[in-house]
Amino acid sequence: MPPAPSPSLADVRAAQSGDAEAFGRVYRAHVGRVHALALRLTADRARAEELVQDAFVRAWEKLESFRGESSFQTWLHRLTVNCFLVGDRSRRRREGRVEMYDELPESPVDHDGEGLGREGRMDLEAAISRLAPGARTAFVLHEIEGYSHEEIAAMSGVAAATIRAQLFRARKKLLEVLDR
16 A cells, blocks of 8 residues: 655644634545544444544544644544554443453455455454454554653553553463464
């Protein structure tokens, strides 16, 4: 998949001023990466698509808060993770419990051209989708996205020790699954 074109700072600034066409260019430049992140976090195509929509609606609403202290990609990435964490907390409260996944989802995660031809990546993505939601979130945010234990704890509202424990369980489970 070719890298997404970077929107210019001028597009971001124009979008901040209410220019919907400029926001469309920003959207097109970032939607692929946001979707890939959403798929990794949710391991569910429908939930990932909802998360992408939520993240871009939230981005439009909060665009004035982007000050340019970090890259727009970093700002949008953090906003997407926050949307996921808030939605996940709400979902868990509604369900009253967290499910553990002992089996692969019925249809494997499809990443629209993100390396499906490479068997190793497909195996890793399928293995990640088998993790319990907390362990999957900890693994994706730490190992793939590069957040520290403390950053993940602050974003998710749990102790850093809990994040470390979830990460330990995620790594152990992934080693078991991938060694088969």
